[in-house]
Amino acid sequence: MDSPREIPTYQIFINKNEYQTLRDHMWSEESVSAKLKVNQKQYAVGIAYRGYHIRKLKKKSFRLTIQSPKLFMGAREYHLNAEYSDPSMIRSKLSFDFFKDIGNLAPSAEHILLKLNGSIAGVYLQLESVDDLFLTSRGLQAGHIFYASNDDANFSLITPENTIKQSLEAGYSLKIGFKEDYKYIRELIYKINTVARSDFKNEISKLIDVNKFLIWLVGVVCTQNYDGFIQNYALYRSGASGLFEIIPWDYDATWGRDIYGQTMEHDYVPIQGYNTLISRLMDVPEFRLMYKSLLETILEIKFNANYLEPHILSLQSRIRPYILLDPYKSKDISSFDMESEFIIQFINNRRAYLKDHLVALN
Template identity: 50%
Template sequence: MSNDVQSYYLLIEEGDLEDLRSDIWNDMPVPAYLTVEEKTYDIDISYRGSYTREFRKKSYWIDFIKPKRFYGYREIHLNAEYKDPSLMRNKLSFDFFQELGVLSPESQHINLTLNGTYQGVYLQLESVDDLFLKKRGLPPGPIYYAVNNNANLSLMRDNKLKHSLLSGYERKIGSYSDDVYIEELIYKINTPQSDFPHIIIEYLNIEKYFRWLCGAVCTMNNDGFTHNYALYRNSQTGLFEIIPWDYDATWGRKVNGGIMRYDYVPIEGHKDNHLPFFLLQVPEFRKLYRNMMEEILEVQFTVEYLEDKIVSLHQAIRPHFLLDPYKKKKISIFDSEPEFIFRFIRDRGIYLKNQLMKFEK
């Protein structure tokens, strides 16, 4: 998608708006109208997110009722990106993953006006569903959202046995009968045998997983190892692939917008997710990951490669940031963010290259 910032106009009747605001934790949507480029859509709308619902600038989930499609989407997410001083990290991350060959949502910045009042700059995210697969020419298959930290692909959390292998997952697409596949995946990961390398390749697309792992490690999304992802099982290959989600706490920033040191996440990934650990015990898998990461650190994860993308996106957002009622007073921080991200890329790149020395060639 281009960096053009379109204008979206929401109209919610006062009674429905009061219902929406009366309980920020209620997922029940209210009816509304969305106008984009002089075309009006009947929609359902609700708040989205977890702790982000408490922020002054709310994020939204939109379902299209009539017509049922919006530029090919059935539903979209509008993220406020409230704690990201750059408003760019989510999009930068998804675009970066796409460069690496990882299935990732499309995203674009938009201006949102609600009942005539400008709400600021938002990031529109594509929903990961059956249409997501169809647009990419992929075969149908179940999709599971990792909705909390129980989705650590482990049998345990905080040294306690989980009550279910499906704990932490929410089935977005598929049927009850599909659950057995993700249960088998988690069980096989956590009961490794001597023939683990031969078993795991029957459940997981190893190359795609390592491409995701490279992206998660480079962008340093600490949360992305225990939630903030989706699992898709390709019905033709029978293999799972991982899809990133909610990557605003990246490129050197924490979820609260504070600074995260460039060495916070090790090159092996998050210790609470067992899958990277077990995979990297296998010499051929370890070599694959090492070679993949080495190439990415030389090519894609460099200031030289990313500078134009970051600068052009920053310049496209800036005029709208100046008008955002929730962000405009922080323009000085916004203006310093490209250099902050460049510094993170340099420091993180050096750190990861040093970490690669531990890996056998």
């Protein structure tokens, strides 16, 4: 077997005052100035904390905005995710690779070793930002991108707390586009919730790419991202077709673990997932059978231990030497070593559960 490839080392330098500002304003979205050094090249960057619950933990995630030169490896923004609650440190990477493998858009993700002001900060996952450059690099038409920024992005008129939403665009933030482009989200949410059952198939097909949405649904159901149905995604509306596609985001709480790193039983998420849009799509026999066919195929070819185990073990072996250097993870290397077996057992159990419940999609 070939020896694992080295992962890149990123060095970030923040002066004392800027670093103190960053730590004193933990919940701020404003960046402080820093320097990024990779492979002897230096970049001026802005750095800020990112995420929600991760900001409360010892090992925090960061957002990097590239300032000068304007791009770093073809992008102007990256996310450095701590993956702190994931004992394996590979769940997000494994998820995004899986989504791409089954034909869904997903951000690129690569592990790095981060040094902060000369000290090792640990192993991080460098995650590509979903923006206009994300589209360009994939040869996609320019369009609009909306982030599902909280759990109000459940495709409903009602919040998860059962209160009426203050606006149709509640739960979404505009990443690419202009303020007036929120009209596309408003139209989408309005029609999902008001179009008559007899007209829904035709009307929703004018707004979303149904086949691609169903491929995404297979991905989120297989990986069992409980939050992935109401947040943890981005919506891309093609300027050419006018149709929405959905892109996964934040996938560390997957493959049998929740956001706290605790066990999530393999049957926790139902076979059809959950949210208002999914419910309406599953109410259309043709769409439901399309979903069943896609799920059957992916369960047979892609979502099984024989197919996924080599990639899991490869990811684990590549980052293991660096986990030993991670001040937040090195003392629990035994948990890291055992987690691949946990993930593989989850795949076996989840796959069996989904195969047993395919009949519910008839």
